[in-house]
Amino acid sequence: MLSLRLTDNAELRALETWQAEELAQHVAAAQEHLAPWLPWVESVATPDGATTLLQRYADAQARGEGRILGVWVDGKLSGGVLFRVWENTTGVCEVGVWLAPEVTGRGLITKAVTVMIDWAFQVRGMHRVEWRCAAANERSSAVARRLGMTLDGTLREAFPRNGERHDVELWSVLATEWPVER
Template sequence: MARVLSLQIDDARLSDLETWHAEQLAGLFRAHGEDFYDWLPWEGFEDVEGARGFIDSFTRGRGEGTRRLYGIWIGDELVGGTLFPSINARSRIAEVGVFLAASARGRGIVTRAVAAMLDWAFAERGLHRVEWRCAPGNLASRRVAERLGFTHEGTLREVFPVREERQDLEVWAILSREWSGLPPRR
C-alpha cells in the first residue's frame, strides 16, 4: 500500500484526499469551479457524488501506484489540491497538476507543495521525469513551473478541451538530475 503523505507548509497542510473529504471537495468546486474550469479539462465535482467518484479513482490509483491526489487545507478549510493524474512506473514519468482557490494564492503554497511532490517522485519513486501541462494563458501556473526549474518544451495545439472549446496546452518538464530542491524563498 502506498504511503500516506502529510506535510505542513506554514499555515497550510498538504495531505491525501480521502473519500470522506468528498463533501469538502464538492464545496470547493461549487465556490470556485468557474475559476478552476477555465484551466481544467474536467468538471462535474460540485456534487458530493461526483467529488467522491473523483477521489475514489485516485484512491484506487494510489493503491496501484498510478495516481495521487492531495488536498491543501488552511486550518479546517480545503482550499485546493495537487495531483499526479498519471504515474507510469515503467517509463518512470509522471504528470503533476494543481488547483487552488483565489483566496489562498500568492503565498507560495502551490510552489512548496509541488516541490514536496517532486522530492517524493524523484527520491522515493525513482521517477526520471515529471511533466507540467498548462494553458498558455494560465500565467500563475507557468510561473510556478518556472520557479521550480521546469523547462518549457513546446505547445500542443488545440489539444486541451475546456468548455467545449479546444485550447493549446504548454508542456513543461523537469528531469530527476535537474531537480535540486526548492530554491530559497525571496
Template sequence: MFAKSLGEDGAELRPLEPWQAEELLAHMDRGREFVGQFIKFPDRATDLESSRSLLQSYAEKAATDTGRIYGIWTDGTLVGGVLFRTMDVAMGVAEVGCWLEPSAAGKGLVTRAARMIIDWAVEERGIHRIEWVVASENAASIAVARRLGMTKDGVLRESYLHRGKRHDLEIWSVLAPEWRAARQPS
C-alpha cells in the same frame, strides 16, 4: 492520516480521500469558475456522488501506483490541491497538476506543495521525468512551472478542448538530475 506542513503560515498538505467528498464539493463550490478556467477538474465534482467518484478514482490510482491526490488546507479549510494525474513508475514519468480556489491564490501554496510531492516522486519512487501540462493562457500555472525549475518542452497547438474552446497546451518538465541539482544548497 498524515499532514505535512507547507510553511510558517500553517498551510498543510494531506491526502484527499473518498470520505472527504463533501469537503471537496464545498471547496469546488467556492471556487468552481476560477478553478475551471483551464482545467476540467471542477466539472468532474459537481455533486456529492461525483465528488466521491472523483476521489475514489484517485484512491484506486494510489492503490495501483498510477496517481495520487493531495489537498492543501489553510486554517482547517480545503483551499486547493496538487496531484499526480498520471504516474508510470516503470517508465519513470509522472504528470503533476494543481488547482486553487481564489482565496488561496498568490501565496506560493501550489509551488510549495508541488515541490513536496516532486521530491517524494523523485527520491522515493524513482521518477525520472516530471511533467507539467498547462494551457498557454494560464499564466499563473506557467509561473509555477518556472519556479519549480522546469523547462518548456513544446506546445501542442489547439489540442485541448475545454468548455467549447480549443486551447494550446504547453508541456514543461524537469528531470531527476536537474531537480536534485537545483535542490542542493549553494
C-alpha cells in the same frame, strides 16, 4: 492524521473518499475561478462526482500509480495537488494542481508541488515529472518556471474546453536536474 506543514497556517495532507462532501463544497465555491482551466470542475462540484474522483485516485494509489493530496489553509480545504498521470514503466509522471482564488499568490502550490516532485524522484525513483497547462494560464506557467522546469513545447489546440480549442504548454524537470538538497 498525517500532514506536512507548508506554512504557518497551511498544510498538505491526504485527500480521501470520506472527504468527498468537503471537496465538492470547495470546488463548487471556487468553480468560476477553476472552470476555465480544469475540465473536471463541474462534475466534482457534486458529492457523487467528488466521490468518483477521489475513488479513482484511491484505486490508482493502491496500484502504485497516482496520488491526490489536499491543501488546507486555516483548517479549510483550499486546493490540491495530484499525480494525474503515473507511468512506472517509463518513469514519467505528470503533476496537476488547483487552488481557491482567496489563497493564491502565497506560494502554496510551489511548496506543495516541490514536495510531490521530491517524493516522485527520491522515493519512487521516477525519471521525469511533467506539468501541462493551458498556454493562456500565466499563473500556472509561472509556477512551472519557479520550479525550475523547462518548457518542452506547446501542443497546439490540444485542449478542448467550452467549445474552443486551446494550446497546452508542456513543461518538465528530470531527476538529474532536480536539486536533492533544499
